[in-house]
Amino acid sequence: xSSARLRSxxxxxxxxxxAVLAVSGxxxxxxxxxxxxxxxxxxxxxADYYLLHTLHYLAAVVLLLLVTSRLxxxxxxxxxxxxxxxxRLGQPLxxxxxxxxxxxxxxxxxxxxxxxxxxxxxxxxGHLLLAMxxxxxxxxxxxxxxxxxKERLPGERRTI
Amino acid sequence: xxxxxxxxxxxxxxxxxxxxxxxxxxxxxxAGVELATLLDLNRCIGxxxxxxxxxxxxxxxxxxxxxxxxxxxxxxxxxEDFSDKREERERLTPYNWLFIxxxxxxxxxxxxxxxMPRRCLHCRLPPCANxxxxxxxxxxxxxxxxxxxxxxxxxAKCRDVCPWSIPQRQSGVGLYLDLAPRLAGNxxxxxxxxxxxxxxxxxxxxxxxxxxxxxxxxxxxxxIVAEAKALAEATGGYLYGLTENGGTNTIYVxxxxxxxxxxxxxxxPGKPHLKPVAGKLSGEKxxxxxxxxxxxxxxxxGALRLVRAAKExxxxxxxxxxxx
Numbered sequence: 001x002s003s004a005r006l007r008s009x010x011x012x013x014x015x016x017x018x019a020v021l022a023v024s025g026x027x028x029x030x031x032x033x034x035x036x037x038x039x040x041x042x043x044x045x046x047a048d049y050y051l052l053h054t055l056h057y058l059a060a061v062v063l064l065l066l067v068t069s070r071l072x073x074x075x076x077x078x079x080x081x082x083x084x085x086x087x088r089l090g091q092p093l094x095x096x097x098x099x100x101x102x103x104x105x106x107x108x109x110x111x112x113x114x115x116x117x118x119x120x121x122x123x124x125x126g127h128l129l130l131a132m133x134x135x136x137x138x139x140x141x142x143x144x145x146x147x148x149x150k151e152r153l154p155g156e157r158r159t160i
Numbered sequence: 161x162x163x164x165x166x167x168x169x170x171x172x173x174x175x176x177x178x179x180x181x182x183x184x185x186x187x188x189x190x191a192g193v194e195l196a197t198l199l200d201l202n203r204c205i206g207x208x209x210x211x212x213x214x215x216x217x218x219x220x221x222x223x224x225x226x227x228x229x230x231x232x233x234x235x236x237x238x239x240e241d242f243s244d245k246r247e248e249r250e251r252l253t254p255y256n257w258l259f260i261x262x263x264x265x266x267x268x269x270x271x272x273x274x275x276m277p278r279r280c281l282h283c284r285l286p287p288c289a290n291x292x293x294x295x296x297x298x299x300x301x302x303x304x305x306x307x308x309x310x311x312x313x314x315x316a317k318c319r320d321v322c323p324w325s326i327p328q329r330q331s332g333v334g335l336y337l338d339l340a341p342r343l344a345g346n347x348x349x350x351x352x353x354x355x356x357x358x359x360x361x362x363x364x365x366x367x368x369x370x371x372x373x374x375x376x377x378x379x380x381x382x383x384i385v386a387e388a389k390a391l392a393e394a395t396g397g398y399l400y401g402l403t404e405n406g407g408t409n410t411i412y413v414x415x416x417x418x419x420x421x422x423x424x425x426x427x428x429p430g431k432p433h434l435k436p437v438a439g440k441l442s443g444e445k446x447x448x449x450x451x452x453x454x455x456x457x458x459x460x461x462g463a464l465r466l467v468r469a470a471k472e473x474x475x476x477x478x479x480x481x482x483x484x
Contacts, residue, residue, distance in 0.1 A: 028293040030315035031344075034237055049291055049321050050440060057447040061454045068458025072466045099455065106448045109290040109441075114301040117308055121295040128293075
């Protein structure tokens with residue numbers, strides 16, 4: 001059976017893509033310049049909105065390719081895991097929500113597409129909220145055994 | 161003037177050029193048709209009627225800030241206040257969305273004074289709308305780019321990414337006051353919204369309606385572009401806005417090259433330049449295509465992997481069966 005997990009060579013690009021998405025996503029808000037982050041040596045690029053925009057798209061492409069390539073296998077994999085159902089299902093659902101809102105925003109940015117202001121606002125705020133939930137759930141999944149949740153199964157490795 | 165005549169007037173090259181402002185009040189463009197404006201700088205006498213009309217038509221949208229402004233954190237963030245400079249007409253401000261920029265130039269042995277109504281160009285790929293993290297700036301189906309004053313937090317990202325730094329900020333007003341006024345946001349950004357309500361009800365933008373010289377016209381983009389090109393060809397003129405930033409819905413036609421005008425105009429905050437502008441988001445379509453195709457490609461690869469794994473498992477089982 002094909003593994004639902006990323007192979008070891010795939011994990012680092014995936015982790016790097018998530019990190020780039022988090023930083024470039026936060027940087028979509030005009031905060032890095034205001035709060036002196038862009039003043040730190042080597043971090044002036046965090047205030048370059050065009051660069052952040054491109055980085056966000058490119059990192060999304062990398063992550064989408066890696067994760068969706070494991071999705072068919074994942075569908076038959078998650079059942080036996082020792083984490084509670086809300087966590088097991090919550091992570092992929094949040095991820096799907098992030099992808100859906102991200103792609104909707106991508107489509108909206110095309111010159112031919114025009115969406116209602118309410119929908120655009122819902123997409124933008126939804127994407128921001130889901131990104132925060134994604135981080136929270138990732139932490140929970142990573143530390144479940146350590147914070148009083150059920151222990152991992154014998155031999156089960158912690159995954160990113 | 162009926163609809164057919166209106167469109168005919170737009171597309172009739174030199175004959176159409178004689179018409180002062182092609183669309184007239186009462187003509188309602190079909191919803192969703194991308195509209196553009198044409199500004200013939202040969203005609204502008206700098207009377208300022210458009211500026212006054214704009215101020216009057218949009219007066220109810222102008223900010224009424226609460227003072228004193230909330231103290232900002234960190235201190236480098238300063239409030240921006242134009243509420244005591246409402247009479248300013250020589251630049252763009254939250255209370256002046258259109259101003260006349262004047263250039264005195266020597267061109268082909270002749271001293272010329274050219275006046276240019278300057279405002280938002282309503283880009284086809286507007287960085288302000290595409291990069292606004294909050295959905296406050298947006299492009300509408302008719303090509304107008306608007307900032308929603310009820311949603312805008314005044315972070316001024318739109319001004320930072322605008323090639324002409326058009327949007328102008330007023331502090332002490334807007335949604336940020338109800339959220340975390342010390343920590344995030346700094347007011348509301350204001351700029352030309354191409355009189356969206358007037359257009360929607362069949363009228364013309366105030367600046368176009370008020371112009372005594374017929375400097376501006378508005379109509380379907382295709383027709384306006386054709387007319388701008390025809391006018392430039394007929395008069396030996398130059399175009400600005402057609403290709404700038406990947407194309408805008410404001411096209412200037414000038415008898416003097418824009419680099420000459422740019423060198424002669426007063427530039428600075430609220431006073432945009434006339435330099436050539438490469439498409440800031442020209443790679444957008446390729447990036448979007450990659451992002452939209454990535455999940456499909458990934459799923460296909462994953463499905464193929466599953467099929468291959470199932471095949472291998474079947475072969476192994478068959479091999480084991482043979483051994484038995």
